[in-house]
Amino acid sequence: MPLPIETPAVLVDLDIARRNVHAFQAYADQHGIRVRPHIKTHKLPQMAELQLAAGAIGITCQKVSEAEAMVDGSPRITDVLITYNILGEAKLARLAGLHERVTLRVVADNPVVVDGMATYFADAAKPLTVLIECNTGADRCGVATPEAAAALARRIADAPGLRFDGLMTYPPADGAARVQAFMSEAKRLIEADGLEVPTITSGGTPSMMQAAEAPIATEYRPGTYIYNDRSLVARGVATWEDCALTVLATVVSVPAPNRAIIDAGSKVLTSDLLGLTGYGHVLGHDDIRIDQLSEEHGRLVSDGPIGLKVGEQVRVVPNHACVVTNMVDAVHIIGAGEPKAEWTVVARGRVL
């Protein structure tokens, strides 16, 4: 039976999402790890509320504008960590607005960012809380050494309007040992300098079930875990049944026996590969590969007859759920296999 939903569309199975959230929360509770989910995966206040109700202590956002949309969207979102270097008066002004509304933490990995915040936030009575981003092997942002972390901690602590709160990292997969080593040494150096390190926060869904192997971390920021995706199935972290987000598409052409075209292309599935071959998994069709996307066309190919008809609906698990969320103005919420609601993705496209 086709779903009564115009395609292409992004579907989110609420039962699966809830199960995924509770599964990691149970693990974290067992190991005494606080959970601060990254909302980039869903960009929905309703999902953040579900995560908070399950036991999360707050949310993580990547950009100021994303945090604004989430805070605007739910009175229950009162604790936000923005894991991004924030630069420039315009963004600092928006940050100050958020600082009035919620318990706010930000990060910095260099003196330019710290000094910019120290200039803008100068009120010792209401300091801005800052963590230091550390590079534990992902080689994106982050100070390179525990010594650099200690120096930056001192700089933050010396700014009257800033409050040093600890360390943050986005580690590579299977990076728990490196997190433990870097953070232990950084904490030791910072404490030797007379500062406390209340918070050490790590993240990443692929290795979340090894979070306890870096016991120095007090907090974990999983993102994709609420939806899962093809990349996590490929890593063995989830099964197809754990994938809450799927793309509903219609076969619009079967121009050759072993080729079909669906109405979902890169404008929905995106070109993210995450190391995989092909652009998604067609549920129930293990023999089919999505070998090419253009903006509005997804090309499905098979070795034998493709077994699809024009007009037929298919459901695709995308390579990367988070980026798919960002492509649509609204997602269709599914419960017990039926469409229940359409939720506006309020934090979509918030890149500032």
Place this chain on the structure above:
Amino acid sequence: MPLPIETPAVLVDLDIARRNVHAFQAYADQHGIRVRPHIKTHKLPQMAELQLAAGAIGITCQKVSEAEAMVDGSPRITDVLITYNILGEAKLARLAGLHERVTLRVVADNPVVVDGMATYFADAAKPLTVLIECNTGADRCGVATPEAAAALARRIADAPGLRFDGLMTYPPADGAARVQAFMSEAKRLIEADGLEVPTITSGGTPSMMQAAEAPIATEYRPGTYIYNDRSLVARGVATWEDCALTVLATVVSVPAPNRAIIDAGSKVLTSDLLGLTGYGHVLGHDDIRIDQLSEEHGRLVSDGPIGLKVGEQVRVVPNHACVVTNMVDAVHIIGAGEPKAEWTVVARGRVL
């Protein structure tokens, strides 16, 4: 001097865009080819007006909702071709709405699509005009043979509410000879069946300057030509000076001597590779590669010292301009190097 624009942001240089549009229009005029630009690249009624003023006969859209947004956006858009198989009552109803407002053409490449339209559009006094999509080597949609095109033309012609108008193809690069061969044979077969073939429409920016090598085509549908991008520079079709669309980004971290992070990631630049290595070209920094994107981070690397400072702005030519347009709610229009206006991307995200 930094631009007074919050980053990341998509900039469009209007002078360059105008020059690009006029350059192809001049070529097409010289060869007697009608121009029907694909609006997927800009998604802006203002840019469509620029193209129409330069001599374009109408516009091309990929989806019904995209056409609606463009027609809503400008009274000068009165002639629209939708190059997509349209299926299902909901989309056909929207198509009927457009059919009341503008001169409309659609395509089909299979009997299911033709029969669906024939059932919905049954008024011989106001028939829906249909072209047949042909596969000339791109292996996406399209009937596979001239014989199949002729059979589908007959089916369209026999439907009282449909009017057969000709043939459409999206050829592979350097496909002019294949277009000429396929279309000549299909036209011969269809005419032998007693039908006329008024329109033969081809497209694609990479080979647009070889359009005249398929003289059977009456019309050409370039898209990316208005902005150009890194993929077209790599093909030798454009230079960096011809690239009207750039992404303005700020360096937020220089965590290692040969690595910098900008605040534009896949949420602006997208992961489209189009066969290239890396995710864009940093203007003025030929030695720098964008080797990795996450949603909000672009990683820039170099062999020697990277030569960038935290807080510095850079401009990036993306691999693929069309998909970048789709990532933002508005673009910043630049004239004579200065910001002039912000234009809402009205057809962004229109996937239905």
